[in-house]
């Protein structure tokens with residue numbers, strides 16, 4: 001797994017389409033470090049930690065979750081340290097775990113070919129909620145850099161957490177810029193809200209779960225083009 005350095009504070013692992021693995025983010029503080037998203041499964045977490053070790057980066061003390069989707073959150077049971085998510089994300093995870101208990105894990109595997117590939121060979125599906133639950137905002141101080149977690153309306157899910165590193169002018173988006181699974185259609189009203197939120201964030205670069213880093217302008221253009229709003 002390839003780890004890409006953005007700055008002396010920020011790294012990420014490259015996304016993979018075949019197993020629908022998103023980019024996993026990493027913020028190194030002077031005192032402790034955090035990861036952005038846990039990944040698709042225990043295997044994804046393990047490969048990410050191997051990539052961190054190769055770069056001599058400490059394992060994350062905290063993993064923050066951008067939204068509840070399997071490819072971002074189902075590795076949570078295997079992480080080092082604690083996890084944090086907003087209340088909606090935790091409720092979605094708990095509901096989904098209950099549904100699989102009742103209806104069987106095959107229902108999850110049948111959702112997409114990429115899920116079958118991630119869980120090939122009978123890999124166990126384990127869904128756990130986050131250890132730390134916050135509503136609205138959470139500000140973290142890992143030392144020498146700060147991290148602000150805050151919600152946004154998004155066309156992707158109703159539990160988006162944006163993760164902002166002001167000193168680096170960097171924003172982790174999760175999948176908030178895409179539409180709903182599996183049609184990827186964006187609701188115009190929710191997209192409009194997201195555009196307003198993103199415009200207020202003083203970020204130069206933004207990283208989504210399944211994209212290369214983009215400038216703020218590129219992200220806004222992508223969303224505005226879909227809405228057919230002339231870009232300013």
Ligand SMILES: [Zn+2]
Pocket residue numbers: 067069156175
């Ligand atoms: Zn998603």
